[in-house]
Amino acid sequence: MCVAFPILLLPIVAFREIVRLLDLGEIIKLSLCSRKCKTLVKTQHLRPMLTIGVSHLISITIKRCAKQPKVDDTEDPNKLKFCFVDFSSFDGHVETMYWNFDGHRVPVLQNTSNSYLIYWENSLMGTQTVTSFLTDLFNIRIDRLSLFTREPRVSKKLADLVMSRQDSIQSLVYKVYHNAEEVDYVLDKCKVTDTLILGVPISPNRDIRFRLNKIQLDVPWLTIDNLIEFDCCDILIVVTKLSNQDMNRFLKSWVNGGFPRLRSLSLQLKQVEFEVLTEGLDGTVVRRDQRRPYVLNEKETRWISNSWDIRNNENCVASVHWYDTMYNPNKWFNIVAWPDFNGNPYEL
Ligand SMILES: *[C@@H]1O[C@H](CO)[C@@H](O)[C@H](O)[C@H]1NC(C)=O
DSSP: OOOOOOGGGSOHHHHHHHHHHSOHHHHHHHHHHOHHHHHHHHTTOOOOEEEEEESSSEEEEEEOOOOOOOOOTTTOTTEEEEEEEEGGGOOTTSOOEEEEETTEEEEEEEEETTEEEEEESSHHHHHHHHHHHHHHHHTOOOOEEEEOOSSTTHHHHHHHHHHTTOSOEEEEEEOOOOOHHHHHHHHHHOOEEEEEEEOSOOOTTSOOOOEEEEEEEOOTTOOHHHHHTOEEEEEEESSOOOOHHHHHHHHHHHHTTOOTTOOEEEEEESOOOHHHHHTTOOOEEEOOSSOEEEEOSSSOEEEEOSEEEEEOTTSOEEEEEEEEOSSSSOEEEEEEESSOTTOOOSOO
């Protein structure tokens, strides 16, 4: 027997409590029931983060912040992923839901507990429509664009889609290279405000004076003059041809008050020559029996054993340390400046 529960007749406080107990998929189903449901969900200020991504399929992921024990990604109830599948592969025999996104009635199949497949004639149109639906429902923007596609031109189209809706984007992750023209197009189009993670090469005539919170690059042609122009908190550069002399110049500049926002710089050097690196600088070798944590961001912590520590003219301390890389003879060279992301000071 099925008993109806009059959810819409509940006082607003009780409705809020119920919504708090639902996962994102259930909240969206609820909002698709009627205009009244949608309006009620809209008043909840849930504000999940929205990512548009593409690997072999285009997808939209929304994620609520939640302090929770870590669960398997495919079961995380605070995350929900929609993948757009070509309508031609729709198998009408299996049990299907039909969801109506702003007048587009489309077949939807649940794939895992927190992911759904949406069948659409044109994935880009689907992405456009579902993005509009979600940004309106939760009163949010697109936070992140994540490009991992082997198919040419899709990255450009998604950059266009995002930037036709808003004037900037918080994070861009761009990993699969097709050609220089596409890289230039995507980077010109996307006005990134916080985090840029690039696995594609960028052309040497690009302006790379980045002002960002976090940056990750693979730029073999990078010079120390380029690096000195960066104004970022967290910098990771995979392969460089920078020398110990270059890093000595960087450290001298830091000691004299340069890069005040810098928390962490990591890059690969061919080798570390201690005398060259520290020439003219007044630092101390610090040996630690117990490794010390340095919190880089919400997700990452670096563990520092021995380091060479130096103070700048603002009385901040940086710990310089390096270790072997796993796949090549280079060294990972790191500078972390205290306090760390969580505000932990140098002296504990
Ligand atoms: C459906 O879920 C399975 C894991 O259960 C995953 O391997 C597969 O890639 C998913 N399908 C799509 C289209 O994402």
